Amino acid sequence: MPELPEVETIRRFLRKQVTGKRIEAVRFGAKRVTMHPGPAAVSRRLLGATVMNVGRRGKYLVFHLNNGRELVLHLGMSGQVRRFGCDPMHRHEHMRLEFSDGQTLSFVDARRFGRVCLIDGGALPSLVKGMEHMGPEPISRGYNAGYLGTHLSGRKAPVKSLLLDQRVACGVGNIYSDEALYRAGIRPDRQAGSLRPPEVSRLTLALRDVLKDGIRWCGTTMKDGGYVLVDGSAGSFQNRLRVYGRDGERCRRRGCEGVVRRLKVGGRSTHFCPVCQK
DNA sequence: CTTGGTTCCTGCGTGC
């Protein structure tokens, strides 16, 4: 599942690849996918536009166009940005951009939890409503223990559930929340409000570090094949995971006898080491 | 405001 490091990896590739290129054609797949406005209007507003830059906000990918509009992509669970050749359209391909130099870019999403949104500079439509109350980027300077602490204090919900809240930690999903809590030595099912100030500080740093490591290793590609780079290759952070997907296996901390356990927290499968995390 | 449940969708793992 693409989270902040995966989307950032894709963004860095795309920025080099499509900046300065003009969109000459737009094609859509047959299956319905959440798209605002409809395909016809999206196509109309994209045609002839040049990509000025590719940005990211949380898990959203944002193409800034020279006509003042922005093409916003959320990859959901299984969304991919790929480059495919000519016909026919891939089975799960929903939108394909064709650039003036012959290059193409495709939005592919088997489970169709992803979404496409074209916004005119200004008010955000309902489809990117999640962006409206999004907090600062967890890997930015503006993100600190004060910010996280404010959102955790007094809350009874499990700390992991709040890490998955994009208002609290935008870009964080199931994998990196588990990994951050492991690094901070905090059990995912702890009541958020029970965290002491040193724990909040540790979690703030752990979150930033694990996300940066994820980016450094080009994201996490699991066996389900959800996330891959634009060229179809795999990331490599899956080789460095400490707890996620490792239930029943030994904790990787040197000398630790713990066995990684899995449980449901807030309806999400959650992994932790009962020895390292309190 | 908070919290919990439901919905969308397909691929994959499991059991028989």
Add this chain to the structure above:
DNA sequence: TGCACGCAGGAACCAA
């Protein structure tokens, strides 16, 4: 080998 089944999971949405 093949089929039925159930589950994962981001986020919008609704209900209490």
